Amino acid sequence: MLSDDNRQLKEVTGALLQKNEEAFHYFEKYCVDEMTADFHKDVKPFADEVKRLADLWMLKTELFIREQRPKYLHRSQLEDAYENLQAQSVACFQKDTKRKAFIERNKSIKYTLEILLAALEKPLE
Template sequence: MDNQTLLEHTQELRIWIEEAYEQYQKGKAEEEYPTYDFYTDIQPAVVKFDKKMEAWLTAAISFIHQAKPRYLHQEQLEAVQENGKEVVLQSYFGKQHAPRVKNLVESVIYTMNLLIEEIKKRS
């Protein structure tokens, strides 16, 4: 994956995380959390997210091994994958406490923004 494609994928995934967080907040604001069907709503969304995230992670790790940015490491990118998946899941269930989900979102977006800056420096 070239740098421009990685940049686009990173921006798409960041938007996806932001939208999942908005969905989580809307659900928390309502009296009763909306119900979703596991097989028609949740599973397809998580599988799609996993596939995109897996391709992104491979390309992002490859990029940081080549570019060797000072403040961005493989462990952070792997955490983005795990935390991003947690945010997407919580957007449907809303069982985690709001501060925990907010921290996950902020962590994911912060790391993705670092990656975006590094890619732009080298484009």
């Protein structure tokens, strides 16, 4: 059974996975299809929400790593995912974003979030 902190971490991780998927769709819409995003209507609200979730996620993740010490998840991975989430939340709206770099960042974020979810599901060893 998950503790309250781990349950909240699982929920926030799921929300960030969803935001990661949304960022990919925004990338396709605004970068690939070359549409223009409105800063106040599209970019700022999305980036602010990702930042809010990422800040909470990092706080809960640090606690989880300290207490549970999962085998295949390290602090540096989490810090990279945290930074990448925030960078991606703005880059997905920019027309000059490089496709390959964006896709690789998106995959990296997804991988880290999924590894964390798997670690949350594992019973303590």
